[in-house]
Amino acid sequence: MTGKAKPKKHTAKEIASKVDAATTNRGGGKAGLADRSGIEKGGHAKLECPHCKITAPDVKSMQIHHDARHPKIPFDESKLSDLHATCVPETSKPKPGVRGSFKK
Ligand SMILES: [Zn+2]
Secondary structure, X not given: OOOOOOOOOOOHHHHHHHXXXXXXXXXXXXXXHHHHHOOOOOOOOOEEOOOOOXXXXXHHHHHHHHHHHOOOOOOOHXXXXXXXXXXXXXXXXXXXXXXXXOOO
8 A cells, every 4th residue: 555545426316315315304313213214204214116116215315316217217306105194294393304504
């Protein structure tokens, strides 16, 4: 080893993990657990790809997935399975989840 570090590249895996970190609840405790497991809100994965059943937290992510995985199939938002549609969210409940500020 010469000690010279290889130039860093952003790999798809790295970017995916960053997206995951930004959109997935890592909150601890009971509230975080309930939030993560989707008992109360149907989980963070809101949408399900109708073609390969992969899940995404929002339409934008799903479109990125769709363009990457199913470029020959036209993207149709209405065909996505909304996993939250069957689960009525309690809006008054504080969301313990997604990393970031509550200040808007
Ligand atoms: Zn898919």
